Amino acid sequence: MVSLDQELFHYILGLRGSMKKCRCQKEGGATLAVSTIILRNESFYCSSKESLTCESSSCINGDCQTSSTCEASSCFSETQELKMPELPTGLTLQKKGCPVGECTGLAFSATLGGQRTFRYDQQCCDGDKCNHTGMQPSQVPAKENGVWCLACYMEAGMPCIPTLLKCTGNETKCVSFIGTDAVSNNPLSVRVVGTGCATESACNLNMIVLESMHIHSFCSSRFSEPSTTTSAPDSTGLPPTSTSTVPVLISLLLLKVLF
Incomplete structure (x- = not known):
């Protein structure tokens, strides 16, 4: 616990009984990281790790x-x-x-x-220049894991042709996602829609990627391995029930984003 300097004390004098984020100094002038100010016995203090x-x-x-x-x-x-x-x-x-x-x-x-x-x-x-180490390159393609998912990718003006995809490595979930324009902040400004295999950590995302795309995702049940006894495939090579699943997943995802 270290006392705040006089200048900062005057700045927050009107915040009695409340808490506020600040930067503070300890004796010797060493800068401390952003921390929480606490009012105690009419004196302000802050507690923090060194930056x-x-x-x-x-x-x-x-x-x-x-x-x-x-x-x-x-x-x-x-x-x-x-x-x-x-x-x-x-x-x-x-x-x-x-x-x-x-x-x-x-x-x-x-x-x-x-x-x-x-x-x-x-x-x-949480160490000085701890992020200096170079980032790991993309891993070598992993082995198939026995999971099948319906795969599709659609951009504006491009049709989505669904296929059954064999998942690999840690991608054991079937994911559906929608990407909207993060700049416009309009949930209807859809840029891409897709389905496929993903790691469990890719389920239920709501974040910005690639600087300008806001993605929403959810995971659904995986598909069983195709069987020769299933109904006859249509022009896409898939059973009709699989093909019809795509618009259903996209509709559910749009509802999730809007509501």
């Missing part, structure tokens, strides 16, 4: 802006990796820096229709 120095950078496919540093109570490193036929080299976004608010680690991956894969990995640490 950390984090590396800060932003890279697209290995092309990085000039690195700098920042100070916070924790550091983060983030990798987003998108692979699709239209981008032979793929798209990899990497960031390091100081989190806005509390840092929460999250890692997930998904394999969708149209040979599209997406991987997201955000890690948090």
Whole structure:
């Protein structure tokens, strides 16, 4: 517990009995991380860990802006990796820096229709320049795990042709997602809709990825391995019941986003 300096005391003098976020100093001038002010016996105090120095950078496919540093109570490193036929080299976004608010680690991956894969990995640490270590490259394709999911990917003006997809590795869930324009903040500004295999951590997401896309996701029951005794397939190569599932999943996801 350390006393706040005189200038900060005057700034928060009217906050008696309340709590407020601030930066404070202890004797010797060492800066402390953002912390909570507490009123106790008419004196203000703050309790906090010393702030950390984090590396800060932003890279697209290995092309990085000039690195700098920042100070916070924790550091983060983030990798987003998108692979699709239209981008032979793929798209990899990497960031390091100081989190806005509390840092929460999250890692997930998904394999969708149209040979599209997406991987997201955000890690948090609490040591000086602890986010210096380079981020791990995409892993070698994993083995099939016995799970089948309906796969589809649809953008504006592009039809969705569903296929049955064999899931691999830790992608043991069947996921459906919708991506809207994060800039417009309009739930009806749909950019992409997709289904496929995903890790369990990809279920029930509500977040921004690739800088400008707001995604919502949910997981549904997986499909059984195709059987030769099922009903005759239609022009897509799937039983009619599988094909008709796609618009149902998309409709449910739109309802989830809107309400």
